[in-house]
Amino acid sequence: AQAARGQWQRQMREEAAWLDKEPFTKDGVRIDLGLNIGSAAGEELEAAQYAGFAGLLRTEFLYMDADHFPTEDEQAGQYEKVLRAFGQRPVVLRTLDIGGDKTLRYFQLSREDNPFLGSRALRLCFENPEMFLTQLRAALRAAVHGNLWLMFPMVGSLEDVRRAKGFVEQARRQLAGRGERAGEVKLGAMIEVPSAALMAPELAREVDFASIGTNDLCQYLTAADRMNPAVAPYYQSWHPALFRLIGMVARAFEQAGRPLCVCGELGGDALAAPALVGLGLRKLSMSASSLARVKKALAGMTLGEMCSLAARVTACADEEQVKKVLCEAKERDL
Secondary structure (H helix, E strand, O other): OHHHHHHHHHHHHHHHOOOOOOOEOOOOOEOEEEEEEOOOOHHHHHHHHHOOEEEEEEOHHHHHOOOOOOOHHHHHHHHHHHHHHHOOOOEEEEOOOOEOOEOEOOEOOOOOOOHHHOOOOHHHHHHOHHHHHHHHHHHHHHHHHOOEEEEEOOOOOHHHHHHHHHHHHHHHHHHHHOOOOOOOOEEEEEEOOHHHHHOHHHHHHHOOEEEEOHHHHHHHHHOOOOOOHHHHHHOOOOOHHHHHHHHHHHHHHHHHOOOEEEOOHHHHOOOOHHHHHHOOOOEEEEOHHHHHHHHHHHHOOOHHHHHHHHHHHHOOOOHHHHHHHHHHHHHHHO
């Protein structure tokens, strides 16, 4: 135990030295690393100085920590605080994502046999338009103070995106009717439903940007509830099919000239990050605790080596092979 503790402490010291470094590959290709945050709390925003953008502002925690629906003014104030912390660096605000494993004590969700496949995230917002419009008005007001990108979760079709865009325009008209200023925002989709991933070429022409939510995408791709321990062996976050699908999405967005990011847990996985870059990703977003180790991992390989790694990973037949390939790549870099 003492030896393991000492090794862990040495590793933490080594990784900490990478925290304030710029994220480059071994041959000098810059990879933009972002920060996933859940609130405007000071400790969450302290790491903003080490990231190029906020890749995911999880707005559901503002709702979950309250005993009432946050008002438009309350939301606008919190969003503005985050935007000011990042200056002109982009802040990707994900609209309300509740349902599934996330509930509100003051709002009764419908009882469903399969809540992860039911009314959640964007679907729930469509069913509760005033709740959605309140958040959108708050976001548009806050956008005046920074570089805000609005992202819709649980997008399953082009129709979902177009319908959400309609709500944004309605919120903008409502603010104009009140004589209030609305900032300009980019509009994007979270790709976490396989249908959206397979429609990536069309989706890339419909949105300004997209982010891949690997947690839910893996869940839906493997048909394994990630909250159910009984099927945990089937939820395989290194499944070769997941890497193949990410590669397909990356190629579609590269061809369309649209920014694409990975903001799920896989983006902060130091073993997987080089493979993601090899698949074509140039933006990864993660928790503050992952920034240093991902910077270190990327600095240990050239872009060509990462592309070769991605090719080997997508050629694998199962997760065990993927794990072996990623671990061998790390050992060579040490």
